[in-house]
Amino acid sequence: MKPVKVGLLGMGTVGSGTINVLHRNAEEIARRAGREIRISHAAAKEYNAEKIHGLDKIDKITDDAFEVVNNPDIDIVIELIGGYSPARELVLKAIENDKHVVTANKALIAKHGNEIFTAAQKKGVMVAFEAAVAGGIPIIKAIREGLAANQILWLAGIINGTGNFILTEMREEGRTFDDVLKEAQALGYAEADPTFDVEGIDAAHKLTILGSIAFGIPLQFDKTYTEGITTIERQDVFYADQLGYRIKHLGIARKTDKGIELRVHPTLIPERRLIANVNGVMNAVLVKGDAVGPTLYYGAGAGAEPTASAVIADVVDVARVLTTDPNNRVPHLAFQPNKLSDMSILPMEEVVTAYYLRMQAIDRPGVLADVTRILGAAGISIEAILQKEPDEGASHVPVIILTQRVREKFMNKAIKEIEALDSINDKIMRIRLETLT
């Protein structure tokens, strides 16, 4: 199938990330999409050529974005300029020129989405906006497609990473709002003017979009209740904690008999809820459907490559609906059948992992030395040892050892040797340990 030609508007953080990911993962993406995704034209007033890979594969880079949307060779326009204008004019012009559009612009969709979608509908083109909400988390896809069988009852999301970072630091480190905000600005999480983040406007843009796709209502940003986190004090975070709650800045959309709630405000939630434990700059959206029950989607809500991940997924999606050719569908196993890999499955003996070991040792000096000598000889480092008091009158004590990562066959051999020691009773209990980072 011939390559999809893409015109990119904007080469800032997300634009650069999009070019970089498309370049680095070109082969993996083509194995999935069944065709090459090629940025043939790009527009930017300025960009940092040193931080972008694969610039030489772009036919033309211009400073005139309208030149790109008017180029007849381009199938799909990616809008990553942000803001209302000229993003709105560019997107409408692209649609007028029969081009599909992919955008990460939450402000644009929340405010001008109704107009843009009406124009797209008329022209029969798609406007995809997965990257506009919760960065790399495929939340739009999950709600629009994955939960299509459900009446959505409500959703609640941590959809602004800066706000969540501030609230997390206030709780975990006992810091003040102002203090953390300054650090967030220094780290680049928050803008020099942090109003959009801390006053909840950014979250309200995203909630407006989520509410519309959950309940099938037009976008109504102006009716979304918006309250920021600037008034939250350390003592509130502390008292909430004492009562078993966490304070999170949530966007909540809920269907009631009287109407639909769309509200962004700080919220106490029980600490046992999974979403209460979403910390730092991470995002998460909890969606409750009448058939599926509660579901949660978690990941990075911002950043160059997480956002690029969503942008490129949208481009692949748009490319999929261009023809009904079965070869253009999502492949059964995600990758084109003739592009499956013959990589082998590793035998368990060759897997590298960490271990929890529990053994019954005779309660006398030198036993632990024997065990650690065997582990050391096998090249196995010890992460922690827990030796319990023997039960009254018991001749053996449980010894628990956490090891660092090692190839399983070496661990098997060491376990056999330890089990052969006179001072060790029974079999050793072995459970694998993963840090999942």
Next chain:
Amino acid sequence: MKPVKVGLLGMGTVGSGTINVLHRNAEEIARRAGREIRISHAAAKEYNAEKIHGLDKIDKITDDAFEVVNNPDIDIVIELIGGYSPARELVLKAIENDKHVVTANKALIAKHGNEIFTAAQKKGVMVAFEAAVAGGIPIIKAIREGLAANQILWLAGIINGTGNFILTEMREEGRTFDDVLKEAQALGYAEADPTFDVEGIDAAHKLTILGSIAFGIPLQFDKTYTEGITTIERQDVFYADQLGYRIKHLGIARKTDKGIELRVHPTLIPERRLIANVNGVMNAVLVKGDAVGPTLYYGAGAGAEPTASAVIADVVDVARVLTTDPNNRVPHLAFQPNKLSDMSILPMEEVVTAYYLRMQAIDRPGVLADVTRILGAAGISIEAILQKEPDEGASHVPVIILTQRVREKFMNKAIKEIEALDSINDKIMRIRLETLT
């Protein structure tokens, strides 16, 4: 657009759930899909007519499943019989008859998926299997489409609810494996023969599928390392806890330079990880992509309606690729543009929620009585009160009150009255509280 005609094989738990959800949410689903999804034929050896709604809308119910897959009127066959045979023969026959197939059968896909997909590819039909892994969580869609831009580095999932229920109860209640297993069987979470769940075979079926779509390798169930949870003792759960870990039964797929790891086994994971806090019968899959970073998907992994949610989403997906007509695509706002709802957005004053209130009260008898009298008169019930010791020499003490749910306008009025009390200093800090259930 004309209705999609579906033939349903199997009217057990998931089959009944599928008919019920399609019946209850018919309008909502049609608003999204742009057409009616209609079960015109169904096959079952037996079924419980009292637990199924909308049976009268099915043209014909037969006990011969082959009659359904051979019916020329049917566009899509849903296979919910389970097991290897006759499910395999039925699915292959449906494909031979040019029908698309939707299945929830993890064992069938893990063992015979390569054969089935090859047959489907030849005929140009789709075989969709979202419901085969992690029930209602749209994890196949997330990996195949949502993360299409990424090289998947690894994934780790709690993909067997019974096993997770047992491990959760062992930790939280200090119960033994055998004891909890018996309860799980009584509750219907575990089969009379629990081998597939507790020995990890069910999880291995699902991991085989996840590994294939993550890395683009053929399905290789026989090479998936499988270890159950039957050897885990209470003391291991307890020691792991003391060391800051939780024991979870994980399916792990990881790409290494030497090959691909596919392994199911009990695993210690740090308690701070979100997935370590997925409890009871819930499922979750953590997926790490090179661009997006870690993402997590959480929800019900089994049950009639959660599984039906995934089955029906697959049917809608299949219906979408039947034509390139723009009206057949996923609508921008999830619902067809002419089916958007004009439900109003509730003003914040009309929203019902619970509250956290913090006030500065003079440290003298009777003040709390005044406050609770005002709340009581406004119909606001108190959930908890936290009164702190005054700081040395301070004339005021912080009083924190958690209330039950009430309409915001009543709370606004009560707050105004409390702030007017002589014994209360400054403004009241008010943060909303949601239990998210």
